[in-house]
Amino acid sequence: MKSINFLIFDIGGVLVNHFASLRRIAHQLDLSEEKTISLFKKYTDDLDSGRLSWTKFEHIFYDSLQPTSHLHESLLEAFINNFMIIEETHRFITEIKSRFKIGILSNMDRDVYRYVQKRHCIPDIVYCCEVISAEVGFIKPDRKIFEYTLQVIKARPEEVLFIDDKIENIQGARQAGWNGTVFDTQNPSISISQIKKLLII
Numbered sequence: 001m002k003s004i005n006f007l008i009f010d011i012g013g014v015l016v017n018h019f020a021s022l023r024r025i026a027h028q029l030d031l032s033e034e035k036t037i038s039l040f041k042k043y044t045d046d047l048d049s050g051r052l053s054w055t056k057f058e059h060i061f062y063d064s065l066q067p068t069s070h071l072h073e074s075l076l077e078a079f080i081n082n083f084m085i086i087e088e089t090h091r092f093i094t095e096i097k098s099r100f101k102i103g104i105l106s107n108m109d110r111d112v113y114r115y116v117q118k119r120h121c122i123p124d125i126v127y128c129c130e131v132i133s134a135e136v137g138f139i140k141p142d143r144k145i146f147e148y149t150l151q152v153i154k155a156r157p158e159e160v161l162f163i164d165d166k167i168e169n170i171q172g173a174r175q176a177g178w179n180g181t182v183f184d185t186q187n188p189s190i191s192i193s194q195i196k197k198l199l200i201i
Contacts, residue, residue, distance in 0.1 A: 004179065004199055006128060006153055006160045007096070010140075011106040011113075013165030013185045015089050016121050021082035025075075029067035039064055048107040050134035080115040088188035093123045096201070103129035105149055105162065107139045128153050140164070141172025150176075163195065 012018040019037060026036040039061065046052035054076040061075055071078045093102055104127055106113070113132045116122055129152040131145065138145035150157060157177025164170050170180035181198060183191045 003158055004100070004161045006101045006103060006155050007093075007195075008103040008105045008129070008149065008153075008160055008162045008178075009089070009093070010162075010164040010166075010169065010183070011104065011108060011116065011122060014163055014183045015086055015123075016116070017084040017086055017185055018079070019185075020084040021079050024082040025071070025078055028071065028078075029065075029069060031065050031067055035065060044107070045139060047109045047112075048133045049137070049139050050109065054109060054111055076111060076115065080112065080119055080121070083116075083119070083121050085121060086185070086188050088192050089183075090123050092192050092195070093125065096199075097123075097125050099201075100199075101128040101153065103127050103131070103149070103153060105129070105131045105140070105145070107133040110134045140166075140169040141175075143172060143176050146173055146176035146178060161195070161198065163191075 009015060022037050022040055023033045026033045043052055043057055043060065047054065047057060054074070058075040062070065073081070096102070102125060104122065110132065129149055131149045131152065133139040133145065136145060136148055138148065150160070158179070160178045162170065162173040162178050162180040163183050164173070164180070165183045165185050167182050170182050173180040179198070181195060
């Protein structure tokens, strides 16, 4: 893929392991990991589109799971503070930032993204775009969010390689004309090697 000039990264599952955070929260509150993650998935689209605030979701969380104790911080803060940074991806971005334009495209709530930045959960570089679903009103894999991103970076679809941990989002990107590869959160080194092969580096 010699024509690739832009690498656009998802955040959750690619730059950070957010499900590890949910497991830690479940452990802290002596809750079922499965039920905690299932509840989060149920409301993910509402949170990422901005239709549901984290304050309201916190009420839903405690009412639905009924833990015997509460966290010492807000659910949003606990969620971000327990993120596990995927070091392999961070190192890779640092290695290639001078050769490619790097961007962010993530389904995410505004407040979560602000905390992600504040906590340095993403590499501290200059990004060609930072497209956050709750800010633009579209969520992946809606074609509109990929078209919007192209307008921001002023690129042709074939110039872009998108990295995301969900196959449906990669399929959405490909339908918009982008190149795409699925990132394996549990095997980041293998995924980085595959990306390097695609880029011929």
